[in-house]
Amino acid sequence: xxxxxxxxxxxxxxxxxxxxxxxxxxxxxxxxxxxxxxxxxxxxxxxxxxxxxxxxxxxxxxxxxxxxxxxxxxxxxxxxxxxxxxxxxxxxxxxxxxxxxxxxxxxxxxxxxxxxxxxxxxxxxxxxxxxxxxxxxxxxxxxxxxxxxxxxxxxxxxxxxxxxxxxxxxxxxxxxxxxxxxxxxxxxxxxxxxxxxxxxxxxxxxxxxxxxxxxxxxxxxxxxxxxxxxxxxxxxxxxxxxxxxxxxxxxxxxxxxxxxxxxxxxxxxxxxxxxxxxxxxxxxxxxxxxxxxxxxxxxxxxxxxxxxxxxxxxxxxxxxxxxxxxxxxxxxxxxxxxxxxxxxxxxxxxxxxxxxxxxxxxxxxxxxxxxxxxxxxxxxxxxxxxxxxxxxxxxxxxxxxxxxxxxxxxxxxxxxxxxxxxxxxxxxxxxxxxxxxxxxxxxxxxxxxxxxxxxxxxxxxxxxxxxxxxxxxxxxxxxxxxxxxxxxxxxxxxxxxxxxxx
Numbered sequence: 001x002x003x004x005x006x007x008x009x010x011x012x013x014x015x016x017x018x019x020x021x022x023x024x025x026x027x028x029x030x031x032x033x034x035x036x037x038x039x040x041x042x043x044x045x046x047x048x049x050x051x052x053x054x055x056x057x058x059x060x061x062x063x064x065x066x067x068x069x070x071x072x073x074x075x076x077x078x079x080x081x082x083x084x085x086x087x088x089x090x091x092x093x094x095x096x097x098x099x100x101x102x103x104x105x106x107x108x109x110x111x112x113x114x115x116x117x118x119x120x121x122x123x124x125x126x127x128x129x130x131x132x133x134x135x136x137x138x139x140x141x142x143x144x145x146x147x148x149x150x151x152x153x154x155x156x157x158x159x160x161x162x163x164x165x166x167x168x169x170x171x172x173x174x175x176x177x178x179x180x181x182x183x184x185x186x187x188x189x190x191x192x193x194x195x196x197x198x199x200x201x202x203x204x205x206x207x208x209x210x211x212x213x214x215x216x217x218x219x220x221x222x223x224x225x226x227x228x229x230x231x232x233x234x235x236x237x238x239x240x241x242x243x244x245x246x247x248x249x250x251x252x253x254x255x256x257x258x259x260x261x262x263x264x265x266x267x268x269x270x271x272x273x274x275x276x277x278x279x280x281x282x283x284x285x286x287x288x289x290x291x292x293x294x295x296x297x298x299x300x301x302x303x304x305x306x307x308x309x310x311x312x313x314x315x316x317x318x319x320x321x322x323x324x325x326x327x328x329x330x331x332x333x334x335x336x337x338x339x340x341x342x343x344x345x346x347x348x349x350x351x352x353x354x355x356x357x358x359x360x361x362x363x364x365x366x367x368x369x370x371x372x373x374x375x376x377x378x379x380x381x382x383x384x385x386x387x388x389x390x391x392x393x394x395x396x397x398x399x400x401x402x403x404x405x406x407x408x409x410x411x412x413x414x415x416x417x418x419x420x421x422x423x424x425x426x427x428x429x430x431x432x433x434x435x436x437x438x439x440x441x442x443x444x445x446x447x448x449x450x451x452x453x454x455x456x457x458x459x460x461x462x463x464x465x466x467x468x469x470x471x472x473x474x475x476x477x478x479x480x481x482x483x484x485x486x487x488x489x490x491x492x493x494x495x496x497x498x499x500x501x502x
Contacts, residue, residue, distance in 0.1 A: 118216020
């Protein structure tokens with residue numbers, strides 16, 4: 001019998017950890033345990049920002065593939081809805097990180113670019129007014145264009161969160177934010193699915209995308225309300241010294257051309273910039289080489305996300321082509337995933353604090369490896385109608401696992417990043433994720449079209465399992481490193497003590 005002592009014995013955590021059952025008050029909890037009024041205000045605005053963001057994204061993102069398919073998109077174009085935005089972000093995220101590092105006001109930069117990103121959702125409502133032959137391509141193009149400013153916004157927001165929320169409260173703060181994002185996103189996607197199916201096509205999609213843009217404006221407003229430390233403008237001497245260091249062009253001027261701006265001076269300026277960029281790259285590589293554990297972690301993040309994202313379009317196409325779901329059913333899948341996350345966020349937050357973010361990342365990653373195996377097994381065991389209903393339950397379980405993985409992974413990224421170079425370190429992680437997102441959906445769809453559903457799902461399940469073991473291993477190495485007195489990843493005060501469905 002699973003009595004409380006027996007359950008407590010096998011649950012991870014400290015000895016004597018009290019088992020508290022889930023309560024409605026916990027599911028709807030909003031407050032953060034802090035006496036700092038600024039931290040409390042930032043927490044409130046951050047939660048409201050997340051809620052508005054989730055409404056904007058859930059009124060648009062889940063319906064892009066269906067919208068594109070209804071307009072005549074091919075399987076390749078549906079896969080490009082994931083791959084092409086990832087390519088845009090991969091190109092822009094590192095320059096964006098340098099932009100964020102040099103920005104005196106990161107919040108202002110993020111709010112302006114976020115507003116541009118969300119207004120591009122409204123542009124999606126105009127697609128039906130164009131000739132039919134180019135409509136699917138326009139859907140892909142607008143989604144990809146939104147990723148350009150979105151890459152900079154991602155780095156700026158993640159950097160701000162690392163600055164505004166100390167590690168001691170980070171897990172709780174983002175668990176509360178994620179829980180409320182799930183509530184609002186769930187309501188939004190249900191309403192959108194019902195509205196789109198009830199209204200004539202394509203009016204339902206157009207109205208939904210327009211409302212999503214309005215919530216994007218609200219999201220931008222709450223982001224602008226975050227209280228940040230006032231930026232310290234550099235003095236004139238600092239700026240002059242910084243420019244003279246960054247512009248090694250004095251050698252060209254010593255050649256006799258002076259400041260006339262002649263051809264010789266222009267060549268010298270170009271040569272000086274090339275030398276400066278080369279030295280900067282060499283210095284950056286030396287900085288990264290001195291942190292082998294961070295480089296290993298970056299490689300593992302890329303490997304796992306390749307295996308994870310490869311099946312995203314496969315799940316979508318299988319639901320549309322085999323299960324024949326409509327917009328309402330797609331909404332139910334999103335609702336199931338959101339509910340799974342909502343009821344488990346407190347558990348994941350507690351486990352992050354007690355066992356460490358690395359432990360949670362590793363085991364939830366292993367749980368995601370079991371998802372495609374379960375889909376293949378049940379799809380062959382049950383009838384199509386039975387599996388249609390069971391698949392919603394599978395997304396409920398998958399949502400619970402994804403919630404823990406995303407929450408712990410984001411906290412782990414902040415642990416592994418150097419506080420002095422946090423935008424760059426996070427940008428490298430974002431870059432490898434986007435690189436995986438460029439290739440893996442195309443690989444997943446190629447496997448699906450060439451070998452079928454089972455082979456594509458099971459092959460990626462094996463890779464996911466290997467990636468989860470790598471996550472657990474590097475987490476164990478980091479924990480052992482603290483015991484042996486070795487240097488921790490920059491920014492991690494205590495590994496695993498910090499505070500991001502198929």
